[in-house]
Amino acid sequence: MKAIIVDDEKHVREAIKLLVRWSDFSIDQVLEAQDGLDAVRQIEEHRPQLIFTDMMMPVKSGMELMEWLQSQYPSGKTIVISGHDEFELVRHAVQYGGVDYILKPIDHEQLAAAVEKAVSAIRREESERRLQQARNIEMNQLKPVYWDKILSNLLTEPKLYAQHAKALDAEFGLGSSVKECRIAILSLDTISLSFKDKFMADYELLFFSLTNICNELLSARASGGPRQGIAYRYWNSDSEAILLLYGGLDQTQALLERIREGIRDTFRSFFDTGVSRVHPFPDGLTAAYLEARQILRRRNLLIREKRTLIAGPAAAAPSSRQLSFTDHAEPIRLSVQSGSEEQIRRAVAAWFADVRKLECIDMEQLEHWWHEYNVVRSRWLAELFEGDGHRGEEEHSTPFVVPLDEEGFLSLDRWEQQLVRSLSELSRLLLSHQRQDSNVIFEIAKFIQNHYHQDITLQEIANHFYLSREYISRKFKQEFHVNLSDYTSGIRIDKAKLLLLNPNLRISQIAAMVGYDDEKYFSKVFKKTVGVSPNEYRKVNQP
Known part of the structure; x- marks a missing residue:
């Protein structure tokens, strides 16, 4: 922070410099001036925040200096130090923004209090300025987004225009006198890869830059007359910027050519553009947008040229669907x-x-x-x-x-x-899936081989392997060419054949050992599979 002491008496300037503890107030530079004229020159050059001034000085008085400060440098805070206590001088100091009026000889405590008061005011106003600047920046950032969303909503709900008509008129000249419009869509879905890579990290910047260029060329300044339209990001699509055109509609093609050249000069790139016919405003906004979008969607992508496509009678022709x-x-x-x-x-x-x-x-x-x-x-x-x-x-x-x-x-x-x-x-x-299927089916087969003697069900196997019963049945038969129950029975019968060779085991014991609780059912299954009963098999195969 800087300060300046304005007095025609050097010893007064020196006294003020000695009495104020400058570092306590973060003041690191103290200037001096011997009259109001010298003070004006230094204030214009150095911009000090705090000014100490005498009232009665040659060349340019303190009264004249304060009048100049109010009109030319109102942010400065002034403390008057004077040897005169006339009411007119005090009133003049108050009228022109003086923080305090101190009489000579200077009282140390009174001076310190005045400086504290002035510095506090400077800091408070600086804080308020920064806060307002931040708010202004935020508003400037949010304002385009606000309008983009309002205008985007109008394309789907034109009736919303009535509630925003006054604001749109004030901001864009889009008032009740506008009766017709056209919609142009700049398509970003076929921009060059190098251009896309450039804005990959910040697509918002791409829309901001693109709409700024278009709005500059649509402005009243560019046209030399009324504003011709608005460019904005369409929030219902990630790949479309919209031009709402409502001025000089008979010159749309020339206007779009100027915009095309402006985009080329800035981005070294072109965009495909679809343009609707003239529609009533605001009721025809949706139809205009759909028409512009349709002509873009039906453009021949085999043509290696970025074009401006304007809707006409043939625009609604259906696309070919001959190849499937x-x-x-x-x-x-x-x-x-x-x-x-x-x-x-x-x-x-x-x-x-x-x-x-x-x-x-x-x-x-x-x-x-x-x-x-x-x-x-x-x-x-x-x-x-x-x-x-x-x-x-x-x-x-x-x-x-x-x-x-x-x-x-x-x-x-x-x-x-x-x-x-x-x-x-x-x-x-x-x-990979087929290999996994094969592995799990063999795991199921191993599970059955290890638990054939238990009364295991298909549901228990399904729960154990976290698979459906249907899936296991189908895949098991594909792999082993036999269903799960026949595979289990086959293992049990093979095991039973070995056990029947032991003459010390009864048939009922063998049946239980291979998983059959019912001896008669075991004998029935054995005979059906082997062709003879368990007893007959034992007699034939006794050593």
């Missing part, structure tokens, strides 16, 4: 089951050979293929991982992202590579 992914689904499924990446590449290449024959591919077609792919993929997972809760599924209801090359154009080559990688990963999951 499902027509190639079966050979691709078989290639996945084969476990061969080469077979997958061939099957995918056959699909893309047909895709490359098309003269037009639009966003709706791409999303339709993506939907078909996800449907058949889900079906494959249900078939390949049946009964196991789709353990192999780890993704794939993700939104479609256009496969782009470095310049931001549709790349069928990259899409083909992505699909091959995705299907190869699916194939690896399948093979």
Whole structure:
């Protein structure tokens, strides 16, 4: 903090310098001036926060200095130190913002109290200024977001305009005199990869920069007349900036060309833009947005040029749906089951050979293929991982992202590579799952071999291995070509054959030892399996 002492008497200036404990008030520089004119020069140069001044001085008096301070430097705090106690001088000091009026000779305590009062006021006002600056910065940051959300809501609910009409008129000139409008959409879903990488960490900055450029060119200053529109981020989409145009609508194409050039000069890049026809404002906002969006979604992505597409009578023509992914689904499924990446590449290449024959591919077609792919993929997972809760599924209801090359154009080559990688990963999951299935089924077989003598049920086995009964039954038969109960019976009968060779064991004992509580039922099962009763088997095989 700085201070200045203004007095034509040097000994008074020296006294003030000695009486004030400057370091207590964080004042690290004390200037001196011998009259009001000298003080003005130094105040303009050094901007001291605290001013001590005499009232009666040559050249420029303290009264004149205080008048100048109030008009030119109102933030400074002034303490008057004077040898005159006339009422007019005191009144003048109060009128022009003096903090205190101290009479000479100077009282040390009175001076310290005056400095404390002045410094406290300086600090309080500085704190208030910083707080207000922070609030202003916050408001400036929030204001664009506020308007972006209001304007975004108008596209889906035009009736909301009535409650914001006055504010929109004051802020953008979008008042009741506006009867017609057009919507233009700047699409960010096909920007170049280098441009996308540049803003990857801060997409907010991209929207801020883009809308700033557009708003500058839409402003009254740029047009030389009324404002021509508003650019804002559309909060219902991550890839769209909106231009709401309502001035000079017959010159829309020229205006958009200027905006296109402005974006090119700033970003060294272009955007695809879809533009609606003229619609009534505000009731036609939703229709205008949908029209602009539709023409963008139906643009031919095979054309390697960023364009401005303006809706016309042909804009509503339906997209072609002549090529279907499902027509190639079966050979691709078989290639996945084969476990061969080469077979997958061939099957995918056959699909893309047909895709490359098309003269037009639009966003709706791409999303339709993506939907078909996800449907058949889900079906494959249900078939390949049946009964196991789709353990192999780890993704794939993700939104479609256009496969782009470095310049931001549709790349069928990259899409083909992505699909091959995705299907190869699916194939690896399948093979891994099949190996796991085989392992667990053999574990179940070992479990039965170790517990054949117990009355184990299918449900107990299912609980032990955390699998469904149906899944175990199906997989067990696929692996061993016999159902679970026959496998268990086979083990029991084999064990019974060995025990029957011991003449000291009764048939009832042997039945219990291999898991049968009922001797008659054991004999029935044994005869059905071996062809003879247990007693007959024992007689024939006695040593």
